[in-house]
Amino acid sequence: MITTVHCICDKRLKFLFPTGLNFVTSSQDFDKTFSKSKVAADIGIIVQAELLWEGNLYFSKFAGLDLVFKIRAEFKQSAPILITSFYPALFEDLENEKLIFSERNNERIFKDPAITFIPFSQLLSLDLPRIRGKFAPPLDQFLFQDLQENLYRKEGFVHNLFHQIFNEIRSFDQGVGARVLQEFLADKIREIEEKVIYPEQIDQDEIIDIFGFQPLTLNDLSEGLQILQDNIIDDLQRDALPQEHIRSEIKIIYISNRLDFRQRMASELLKSNIRCFTANSIQEAIAILGKEYSINTVLCDFRYYDRKLRFKRIQGYHIADQILAASPRLYNFVVLTEFDPSYAPRFFHHQNIIIYSKHLITRPVMGFAKFAQMLIEKDLQLKDAREVLPDFGSAMVLYTEHRNRDDYESIESEISQSTLKLISNILNGKKDGIGGLDNINGKLENKNAKRNLDNFRIKLKGRRIALGLCQLDHKALNCYHPVDRWGVIYSLLQNGSLVVEKRKGAIHAFICRNLLGLRTKDNYYWREAYQLKLTPEEKIWLQQFGAQIEYQELNL
Numbered sequence: 001m002i003t004t005v006h007c008i009c010d011k012r013l014k015f016l017f018p019t020g021l022n023f024v025t026s027s028q029d030f031d032k033t034f035s036k037s038k039v040a041a042d043i044g045i046i047v048q049a050e051l052l053w054e055g056n057l058y059f060s061k062f063a064g065l066d067l068v069f070k071i072r073a074e075f076k077q078s079a080p081i082l083i084t085s086f087y088p089a090l091f092e093d094l095e096n097e098k099l100i101f102s103e104r105n106n107e108r109i110f111k112d113p114a115i116t117f118i119p120f121s122q123l124l125s126l127d128l129p130r131i132r133g134k135f136a137p138p139l140d141q142f143l144f145q146d147l148q149e150n151l152y153r154k155e156g157f158v159h160n161l162f163h164q165i166f167n168e169i170r171s172f173d174q175g176v177g178a179r180v181l182q183e184f185l186a187d188k189i190r191e192i193e194e195k196v197i198y199p200e201q202i203d204q205d206e207i208i209d210i211f212g213f214q215p216l217t218l219n220d221l222s223e224g225l226q227i228l229q230d231n232i233i234d235d236l237q238r239d240a241l242p243q244e245h246i247r248s249e250i251k252i253i254y255i256s257n258r259l260d261f262r263q264r265m266a267s268e269l270l271k272s273n274i275r276c277f278t279a280n281s282i283q284e285a286i287a288i289l290g291k292e293y294s295i296n297t298v299l300c301d302f303r304y305y306d307r308k309l310r311f312k313r314i315q316g317y318h319i320a321d322q323i324l325a326a327s328p329r330l331y332n333f334v335v336l337t338e339f340d341p342s343y344a345p346r347f348f349h350h351q352n353i354i355i356y357s358k359h360l361i362t363r364p365v366m367g368f369a370k371f372a373q374m375l376i377e378k379d380l381q382l383k384d385a386r387e388v389l390p391d392f393g394s395a396m397v398l399y400t401e402h403r404n405r406d407d408y409e410s411i412e413s414e415i416s417q418s419t420l421k422l423i424s425n426i427l428n429g430k431k432d433g434i435g436g437l438d439n440i441n442g443k444l445e446n447k448n449a450k451r452n453l454d455n456f457r458i459k460l461k462g463r464r465i466a467l468g469l470c471q472l473d474h475k476a477l478n479c480y481h482p483v484d485r486w487g488v489i490y491s492l493l494q495n496g497s498l499v500v501e502k503r504k505g506a507i508h509a510f511i512c513r514n515l516l517g518l519r520t521k522d523n524y525y526w527r528e529a530y531q532l533k534l535t536p537e538e539k540i541w542l543q544q545f546g547a548q549i550e551y552q553e554l555n556l
Contacts, residue, residue, distance in 0.1 A: 002044040002080070002132040006033060008067060009048040021046070026053055030067065034075040045071065046523040048120075049085040066111050073152040073494040080114045080135040084123045092322060108151050113311050114139045115253040142317055150343070151311075158338045249294060250379045253277040254299040255285045255319055257312075265299070272372035282319050286326045288410075296330075296382050297375055298323060302337040302344045302355075317347040324350065324544050327409075330385065330536045332378045336361070349543055354378065390517050390533045395444055398456040399535070405453075415461045416541050423468040423545070440493045440514050460535075462493050463515050467538060468545055470524040486511060486520050 007017055011025035037043075051064040061211050062273025064083070071077045108116055114136045123131070139147065149156045251393050252269070254276055256262050262278040269276045276299075277292065281284035289295055300319045304312040316335050321329065334354045337344050341355040356374075361367045392399050402408060440462045442455030466489045490507040493514070517533075518524075524532060534542070 001042060002135050003042040004040075005044045005046060005128070005131065007046040007048075008051070008064065009046070010050075010052045012052070013048065016124055017046075018131065030070075034071060034077060037075075037077070039076065039078055041138055043077075043079045044082065044132065045077070045079050046082045046084060046123075046131075049083055064151075065109060068115065069152055072112075073148060076148070078114070078139040078141075080116070080138050081112075082123075082131075082134055083109075083115060083117050085117070085215070086120050108157060110308075111151060111305075111310050112139075113143075113313055137313075140313075140318075143311070143315060144314065146315065146317075146347060147311065156343075160343065164339055189315060211556050234332055249273050249275070250297070250376060251275045251277065251295045252297040252299060252379075253279060253285055253288055253292075253295050253373060255279045255282065256299075256301055257281075257304060258301075267448045268368040269372050269375070270375070272369060274372055274375060282314060282322050285319070286323065289323065289327055289329075293329075295378050297332040297334060299334045299336065302335045303339075316344070317346075320348055320350045320353070321544070324540055327540075330382060330539060332375075332382050334375070335377075349546070352378075352382070388533055389535060392516050395456060395459075395516060398444065398453055400462070401453055402457060411457060412537055415457070415464055416537075416544070419461060419464040419468055419541075420545055422465065423472070426469070428471060459514065461517050463518060464538065464541060465489070465493060465536070466511070466518055467524050467542060471526055471542075471546055 005021050007021040008024045009017065010031060011023075012024050014025060017023070022033070047064045047067060049064045051067075055483060068083070071079075071081070084330050116134065118134060126134070150160055151157060192203055214532040250273075252274060253489050254262060254265050256265075256278070257280055259280075262280075266276040266278055277288050277295065279288060285298070289298075289551075290464050294315050298320075300316045302316040304315055306312055320335075328351070331350075332352045332354065333348070333350050334356055335344055335348070336356055336358045338358050341357055344355050345353060356371070361371045389396075389399075396438050404409070405411075440458060441460050442451075442454055443451050444459075446455070469485055469489050469492070472485065490510055494510060508520055511518055522532070524534075524542070532539075
């Protein structure tokens with residue numbers, strides 16, 4: 001809920017706004033307010049588009065919009081923003097990106113889903129509570145990072161703009177005439193010139209890998225696009241014939257808000273004996289995955305836009321995280337992108353992420369067939385990986401029973417959530433609420449079969465705690481006692497507390513005997529967990545937990 005509202009406006013208009021706002025009326029006030037302030041979920045920002053401070057006399061330049069870039073990119077504020085203007089007739093054009101500002105590329109901000117527009121006359125008719133209700137939700141951490149790199153940072157924006165142009169070139173038939181291609185390139189060069197200000201000001205190191213040489217002028221850019229067009233056609237011709245196709249029946253799911261491409265994907269993959277379920281939303285996908293346990297591969301797009309080409313709140317990296325949280329199973333994630341594939345992986349924490357260009361599917365003659373072959377091969381690899389299980393000995397019967405029980409999903413969810421909370425408390429230095437773990441020494445050879453299963457599940461919970469603690473560095477654990485991490489694990493699981501015992505022999509025996517095969521000498525770091533003899537549920541949990549801990553440590 002928005003409680004604090006900063007209003008960036010001309011000091012002569014300050015009296016027109018409702019009371020209760022924190023006014024910013026000069027560049028000095030602006031820097032002082034936002035440069036040192038921490039990101040907070042309860043802050044909203046109002047920006048008057050036509051700022052007149054410091055001698056700027058031209059409303060048409062929309063100087064206030066420049067401050068949005070500074071708020072996002074320099075001061076790293078993810079707060080929702082209301083932009084108000086004296087010219088309500090312009091707002092439809094603004095949101096549809098029809099208005100190009102000279103000497104600026106402010107139209108980029110219209111893709112930000114946390115920015116909304118309101119005419120000045122309408123804003124003045126609202127009191128403070130209703131103004132607070134006009135703000136969109138703030139950006140979450142991952143979407144904010146994405147927008148910073150892809151939208152607000154000039155080099156990242158230009159990098160992806162070029163790749164979008166290359167993809168448009170790919171859409172040409174191979175027999176396109178030279179005149180048509182030259183006209184197309186000329187239009188695109190003008191588009192780059194309008195959006196980027198002066199191309200020679202771009203950091204060349206950011207885009208040199210696209211061309212293979214350093215473009216310094218508009219002529220260089222034109223030449224580079226033509227070279228790339230030729231290379232693309234060569235690539236399409238070279239990829240015309242696939243390798244020998246593997247025949248196998250598999251099931252996948254594709255999540256996309258484009259009905260036409262969902263239908264085409266399902267139809268084309270069926271030719272390769274792949275049944276492709278389709279979903280329009282993450283909720284629909286989770287419902288399908290809950291019924292179809294033989295689905296091993298999830299397809300999603302990297303980028304999702306609404307009808308006005310504004311970024312949606314849910315992007316591909318959100319989909320991967322939500323599916324992992326909803327289902328304790330291993331999946332191959334295939335992310336389809338329409339621009340530079342090297343950009344996407346940094347936003348995903350899933351171990352088995354595969355980035356694939358849509359144009360490698362749709363443009364080559366056998367694009368769908370080659371894509372299907374890749375899906376089948378990855379499906380077989382995942383099935384093999386699922387067979388690599390820890391050696392539970394006689395307890396394998398209990399593990400099988402655990403997975404076949406009707407309450408399997410709910411029990412795994414409880415184990416994951418409770419252990420995640422416990423170890424996060426340790427990471428954050430909270431000593432309260434860490435105990436309460438059931439006796440990990442529960443026997444597994446009772447006459448009561450239910451007690452055996454309950455005790456086995458307690459041991460699974462203990463393994464989860466031990467694996468989580470393996471992700472923490474000594475700095476996080478030393479806030480309790482300067483001892484080896486396995487001493488902390490032993491004390492937590494054996495005593496339900498962090499009263500550390502230093503009997504190394506006892507610790508080693510306890511870990512090996514009571515945690516069903518975990519060994520103190522193994523490295524269970526989450527990025528290598530795919531190769532370890534862990535349960536699929538533990539591998540999924542480590543990926544979720546490791547990514548979260550990595551994020552927390554960066555912000556400690």
